[in-house]
Amino acid sequence: MPRSRRLLAGTYLAARTRFGMKFGLETIRALVAEMGHPERAFASLLVAGTNGKGSVVAYVEAALRASGLRTGRYTSPHLVRVHERIAVGGRNVSERGLEAAVARVRDAATRLVRDGVISQHPTYFEALTAAAFEHFRRSGVEVAVLEVGMGGRLDATNVAEPLASAIVSIDFDHQAYLGRTLAAIAREKAGVMRGGRTTVLGPLAPQARRALAARARASGARLVDARRGTALRAGAGGLEVSTARGRYRGLRPLPGAHQHDNLVVALRLIEEAKAAGLPVNLRRVAAGIAATRWPGRLQWIAGRPPLLLDGAHNPAGARALAAYLRGRPPFVLLFGVMADKDVPAIARRLFPLAAEVVLTRPRVGRALSPATIARRAGRHARGARRVADPRAALALACRRARALAPAAPVVVAGSLYLVGEVLALLHGERRR
Numbered sequence: 129m130p131r132s133r134r135l136l137a138g139t140y141l142a143a144r145t146r147f148g149m150k151f152g153l154e155t156i157r158a159l160v161a162e163m164g165h166p167e168r169a170f171a172s173l174l175v176a177g178t179n180g181k182g183s184v185v186a187y188v189e190a191a192l193r194a195s196g197l198r199t200g201r202y203t204s205p206h207l208v209r210v211h212e213r214i215a216v217g218g219r220n221v222s223e224r225g226l227e228a229a230v231a232r233v234r235d236a237a238t239r240l241v242r243d244g245v246i247s248q249h250p251t252y253f254e255a256l257t258a259a260a261f262e263h264f265r266r267s268g269v270e271v272a273v274l275e276v277g278m279g280g281r282l283d284a285t286n287v288a289e290p291l292a293s294a295i296v297s298i299d300f301d302h303q304a305y306l307g308r309t310l311a312a313i314a315r316e317k318a319g320v321m322r323g324g325r326t327t328v329l330g331p332l333a334p335q336a337r338r339a340l341a342a343r344a345r346a347s348g349a350r351l352v353d354a355r356r357g358t359a360l361r362a363g364a365g366g367l368e369v370s371t372a373r374g375r376y377r378g379l380r381p382l383p384g385a386h387q388h389d390n391l392v393v394a395l396r397l398i399e400e401a402k403a404a405g406l407p408v409n410l411r412r413v414a415a416g417i418a419a420t421r422w423p424g425r426l427q428w429i430a431g432r433p434p435l436l437l438d439g440a441h442n443p444a445g446a447r448a449l450a451a452y453l454r455g456r457p458p459f460v461l462l463f464g465v466m467a468d469k470d471v472p473a474i475a476r477r478l479f480p481l482a483a484e485v486v487l488t489r490p491r492v493g494r495a496l497s498p499a500t501i502a503r504r505a506g507r508h509a510r511g512a513r514r515v516a517d518p519r520a521a522l523a524l525a526c527r528r529a530r531a532l533a534p535a536a537p538v539v540v541a542g543s544l545y546l547v548g549e550v551l552a553l554l555h556g557e558r559r560r
Contacts, residue, residue, distance in 0.1 A: 140234040141210075141226075141259075144252035151282040155250050159258050160287055162236040162245075166261035170200065170269045172288040173401055176276040176317045177296030177330065179444050180390045183382060184296050186422040187394035189273040192401075193218055194416030195409040200264040200272030202285070204253070207424050207548035208559050214260045216267040229259035229266070253277050257284040271406060281319025292400040293320040294328040294354075296393050298336040299444035300470065314339035323348035326400040330354055330393045354396040360388060367391070373399045374410050380418050383426040386448040391417065424547040426452060429554065433460075433529035433538050437550065440541040441465065443473040449541060450477045458483040459537045462525040464518070464546035465501060466494045475505035478541060484528050485512040488521035490545040491559070518549045 160167055173188060175181045182203050189201040198217060206212040214221040214229075221229070233255050240246045250258065257277075264272050274285045280295075298314050314336040321327045321340075327349055329340065344351045359370045367379040369392060376395060381387040395413065402408040426449070429435040436459070440449040453459065461482035465471055479485050487498035487509065496504070498514035505512075513528075515521035522538070529536045540550050545559075552559040 141230045141252070141255060144250065144255050151279075153282060153284070153287055155246050156254050156257060156284040156287045158240055158245050159233065159236055159250055159254065160261060162240055163232060163258065163262060166258075166265040167288045169261075169265040171271040171401075171406055172290045173271065173273045173397060174276065174280075174285060174288060174290040174293040174320045175273065175296065175397070176280040176283075176293070176320045178299040178313070178442065179448070180296040180330065180386065180393070181275050181294075183387060183390045183422050183425060184294060184394045184397065185273045185275045186382075186420050187391060187417055188397055189215075190218070190420040191394070191398055191413045191416030192271055192273070192406075192408060194412040194419065195407075196412070197407070198268060198270045200260070200267070200269040202257070202260040202264075202272060203275040204256075204277050205544055205548075207544060208552045208555070208557055210256070213256060214263055216264065216269055221263055225263055225267075226259065229262040230255065232262050233258045254284045257287075261288075271401070276317075276320060279313075279316035279319065281316050283319070286319055290320070290322065290325065291404040291406060292326045292328065292397060293322070294330070294393050294397045295320065295332075295340065296330040296390060297444065298332050299442065310336040311339040315343060318343035318347075321347050321349035324350075325404070326350045326352055328352045328354050328393055328396045328400060331389055352396060352400065354389075354393045358392055358396070360392070369395055371396065371399065373403075374413075376410075376414055376417075378414050378418075382420065382422055383428075384448060384452050386451075423551070424544055427547075433526055433536055435550070435554075436537050436539045437547045438539070438541050439544040439547060440474065440478065441469055441543050443470055443477065446474040446477040446541075449539075450481060453481050453539065457536055458532055459539045460484045460486065460525045460529040460532065462486045462488060462521060462538055462540045462546075462550075463501070463542040464488045464490045465496055465542040466492070466545070467496050467500075468494065469542075471496070471501060471504035472506065472508075474542065475501075475508040479505060479508040479512070482539070483532055483536070484525075485509065486521050486525045486528070487512050487514045488518050488546070489516045490518060490543055490549050492543075492545045495543070495545065518546065519553055522550055522553060 201215040427437040502509040
């Protein structure tokens, strides 16, 4: 592809409304049809959930890759560079590969708008999803593991026809779009179910489980409770998980007790994919799990002070981070959050655990100012320091941690966008 065309493709993607919210599958369906249905060139697995879906995607992709399959992985959001969202064989898409895929999307969308098939170009997420499908097709992917962006029913990833799917968790987040009860949120996520196919469920509240069961009956989908018939045993050699279909020894999940649930969902999803015809070598699963890396989720970075990075962008995520932090040495919390998040609930769980709190604002349009965070957090933010610039805020948090104790860490939480910005600062890059 000529360099000028590649540059135009990059400009096209950058011009999409990054946070534009447009529910509906009409545009993405028209787009993939115009592109010759790249999503049909490979098998797919679809993973939804309020929290944990990215970790499940990471586990499953790594295990399938260790099994010998050529894998694709599609996740969101990215931490530092958009290329992280699309990976083949565990390697992020190259600049050239992304530009080629986006150029194909842009050309198809231009024809559709010209012919009146769609009224406007796709959103940022729709364009990236179609670009991921195109890159997977061009790369000869055998199976792609896809993370739902939001909800499920009307998410762009749902244009794929998965061999099997998973709903990892259902909790409160994005209520303005998905509904204000767990049952309503569950009905949106139930959109990833398919008649005659299996959906694996993680731990769910009764009202969410009932809503999913009703949708499964209506659609003819089969539900599998990941924990039912599954036994876990911890030992010196790692975690052992036994299911009706296999026994997996020496498993080493990602940090945090909640990752045990995510791991079980991943294992059961792999088993269901194999049952649906995917040629998986279950004896290689443990090696794939051991190789799983998922940055920005309870990620430790050594230094003075050490840093702990975790998104924790909703109440359930904050609960998981709080459980991990209890009983550990004092820490300084560097916190930034998006405007649509439940700041009081997150602050109530995290702020009292910190020796000091520094509030900041990631360079993202939806991010709250430190003053607004303090106002919404109420008494929990009393005494919190406010530094709008993330670089200056990180420097202050590090100074306060070093003054607190020799090994006191800085915990960066509240938003994956903030986590990404901190990672970019550490690597001398700019988040993009």
